[in-house]
Amino acid sequence: MPFVQQVAVGRRECLSVFGNDYNTPDGAGVRDYIHVDDLAEGHICALKKILSMEGGCITHNLGSGHGFSVLDMLKAFEEASGKPIPYKMGDRRPGDLATVIANAAKAKADFGWETKRGLEEMCKSAWNWQSKNPYGYEDAPKD
Ligand SMILES: O=c1ccn([C@@H]2O[C@H](COP(=O)(O)OP(=O)(O)O[C@H]3O[C@H](CO)[C@@H](O)[C@H](O)[C@H]3O)[C@@H](O)[C@H]2O)c(=O)[nH]1
Numbered sequence: 001m002p003f004v005q006q007v008a009v010g011r012r013e014c015l016s017v018f019g020n021d022y023n024t025p026d027g028a029g030v031r032d033y034i035h036v037d038d039l040a041e042g043h044i045c046a047l048k049k050i051l052s053m054e055g056g057c058i059t060h061n062l063g064s065g066h067g068f069s070v071l072d073m074l075k076a077f078e079e080a081s082g083k084p085i086p087y088k089m090g091d092r093r094p095g096d097l098a099t100v101i102a103n104a105a106k107a108k109a110d111f112g113w114e115t116k117r118g119l120e121e122m123c124k125s126a127w128n129w130q131s132k133n134p135y136g137y138e139d140a141p142k143d
Pocket residue numbers: 001003015016017018019028029030031070093096100
């Protein structure tokens with residue numbers, strides 16, 4: 001996502017898509033993307049759960065349970081930003097898996113958490129921030 005955003009804002013010429021021959025609907029890698037606000041709320045729920053426990057350790061996965069490909073993300077971001085995102089197909093990145101999707105059933109069962117925000121909201125929100133802060137928390141280059 002950061003690279004998609006940087007193309008939209010003009011900091012990169014295009015996105016390199018790492019692989020188009022995976023066993024996925026469009027051949028690109030599939031991931032379980034999550035809105036940062038959903039992730040933050042999940043952490044708050046987890047912290048409340050820890051405070052209610054008398055010690056011990058518990059592990060939860062946070063995710064939507066749905067996968068989107070790199071090309072799905074790219075198209076959704078084009079719509080949210082109104083900017084074209086040029087891309088080129090590249091080789092697979094060593095170590096990448098075809099598909100990574102979280103199973104957050106335990107988080108829902110233990111503290112009632114699940115994602116509330118979808119792909120469109122993720123992209124709109126990311127574009128709102130990136131378009132106002134093209135260099136993120138860093139200063140723009142001097143020249
Ligand atoms: O320029 C890019 C960057 C990424 N991708 C693809 O975009 C998807 C997401 O990539 P990335 O944001 O790097 O996330 P992951 O591959 O899911 O890996 C992240 O999530 C893993 C599981 O939490 C961690 O192990 C890794 O360190 C962390 O980078 C993958 O299909 C990549 O192949 C591209 O096509 N082009």
